[in-house]
Amino acid sequence: MTTAVMDNEKMKTFKELESAVRSYSRGWPTVFEKAKGYRLWDTDGKEYIDFFAGAGALNYGHNNDTMQDKLIEYIQDDGILHSLDMGTTPRKKFLEKFQETILKPRNLDYKIMFPGPTGTNTVESALKIARKVTGRETVISFTNAFHGMTIGSLSVTGNSTKRKGAGIPLNHTVSMPFDQFVDDQDTTLYLESYLEGSSTGVDLPAAIILETVQGEGGINAARMEWLKRIEEICKRFDILLIIDDVQAGCGRTGTFFSFEPAGINPDIVCLSKSIGGIGLPMAITLIKPEYDQWTPGEHNGTFRGNNLAFLAATEALTYWETDDFSENIMERADFLKDTAESIVEKYPELKAEARGRGLMQGIAVHVDGLAEEICAEAFKRGLIIETSGPKDEVVKFLPPLIIDEEGLSKGLEILEASIKHVLA
Template sequence: MSVFDQMESEVRSYCRSFPTVFEKANGYKLWDTQGRQFIDFFAGAGALNYGHNDPGIKQKLLDYIAEDGVIHSLDMATTKKEEFLKRFREVILEPRQLDYKVMFPGPTGTNTVESALKLARKITGRETIISFTQGFHGMTLGALSVTGNSFKRHGAGVPLNHAVSMPYDNFLGDDIDSLTLLERFLEDKGSGVSLPAAIILETVQGEGGINVASQEWLKRVEEICRRWDILLIIDDVQAGCGRTGPFFSFEPSGIQPDIVCLSKSIGGYGLPFAITLIKPELDEWAPGEHNGTFRGHNLAFVAATEALRFWETDEFAKETIRKGEKVNLFLKQLTEKYPQAQLEARGRGLMQGLAFGVDDLADKVCELAFERGLIAETSGSKGEVAKVMPPLIIDDEGLDQGLSILEDSIIEATKTVNN
């Protein structure tokens, strides 16, 4: 690891949690240069829903490169962009009776969030965006302004303006209705909160600690948006592309956001790719008003198009939900078996986690898990949640092995708590 210590910036983080050099990956497994095998409960922070090196996607990429296919094209028309748009409409939008224009804002999640915020302000003529406690939306200035984490926000180095944070579902406990509070702020002209251009939220907060919004809460947020003519932006960068079961995490609630942000696994193969979905009547961009050099990533078009084969039927979503129920049952059993860790099971589908009531215990568990051959990261404002986010293609054997390692790590980590 010496070359990384000597040459790479101190800003690096994941390599500190997983201190080895990886060289091979397949499905839900990785191997390092020493030949050690690891089960992946991290999945590229949600960018590898279809696993590492899916053979079907890999072959499509190899064929395209061998044919001297266009790789970089800005926003020019290419055959692979055309194929992606057609397949996305046929496989994803039409079966769900959704009507969206597709914008290519750049290669990352923060690019799609920035485009959504900018468009909402352009359409409404308003400046304020309402976001929610514990939310995470990206690391560029606009996205940071609607992100809750104080450590991340501090890194901006400048004031983060024109955003107001409201309490997420259950942030204030079961006895306080956070949306009634939001409504009062909007109703009362003395609240100090101006009418916003948009409300942005994650239905499951990934980096915020696997906090899950109820379907009823989401419906009420949509109702509030319609009542006050506020645009509703759903950030599905991590929770989308099947991570919670259905392709869009908001599907069970029945809401229809005005704008949807997708990245991470929409790239199919871990390739940088993002799209912003916009209701047609809101597509008021002037040509070139928002652009980016790498918004025409044709390798990502190829991979993303091939990945849509997983969604030709509802079997993939059903399997993810089944596996999620298996994980949830296991995590709830852990909360009963190890009360000294003060555990709470959280999440939906294969976006789950264990919240630890004992400080620093989640970090210790993930450290021990890595030593035992499991890659898992923490989330939450204090790093109190150990995440269980394997590739969606993981089989039951892999799940069982990974969950067993997780439990063994909890047993080891809680020995000091018992003492």
């Protein structure tokens, strides 16, 4: 039986019964059964190294032992699972731990809001409160941005295919060029001139929303000086600054918040994915106290009280009690960067460049279709890795933050073997 026939047989149930909207099961045609740390195994017992980490939802790896124990104990003790926004012990402990471990040491003052449990929910809440507080409608976003799949989030997303899925016009937003979108040009000057002009057609916005590293948009990392200039422009024009840290946050770039190295203080911060610790659905929106002007229940959702996620999230925050975890991430990030740059230099046929920071990096391959071929071959060899970018041109590195050098090295060896095979 050929590999293609076996793959078809494995995926038969999904093809016959599941909606055509599925995507990851198409690119990785196997049935996964078990996972631990930075490894997964399928039903055939084949092992894979994970450079995907649940699209950034598994920064602390698969099935962390301590988190597992806490969840099992809580369930066996008949702990409350569903509670909307009622007060519960896990909710209380998370709020206190986040305040003491994350906000206070960074001199950040935010109210913590629990919207619905996904990234697009926190973005929707951020857009709504910004418009409510300022009384303005327009929001400025950036080229190649991705902020979610619901209508408000899609309106500030750049990808044309995803935007078309809305089925209606996406209004009250303006897209501006992200940092280095135009070579050797300061795009903040372009933004500022539009806000200053009386005939540009751009209304004074309620907010500017951005990712410091654009994940789905192609691992485009903004420079710190660019981020500082955006904050200055926001202050000058009384515009709220929203940082979407759904994928780039929770340590992905080395610091807990991706914006920390820039020394900026956003008005609103969106977190999801790895804030849930072990992959459980959870999101939070951080709002400066003066802008926390919601009326009770004005933005709500049935599943904004995920107590199992609160438990795992509280345990995950213990990684941030000292600087050790952050320093370890940066050490592995340097190794990843050096290897990526060496691959770019070693294989000029890729016409490639290395991008990103922390453990959110990628290799942009400027040959149509080649990045997708490389990732498909890597899967066959036991590496889970995806593409990103407007043309799926970036081989995207998103391994769990707990990965050791051995796992990182092995994964990169598989990647290089896949590049050699595809180029041959």
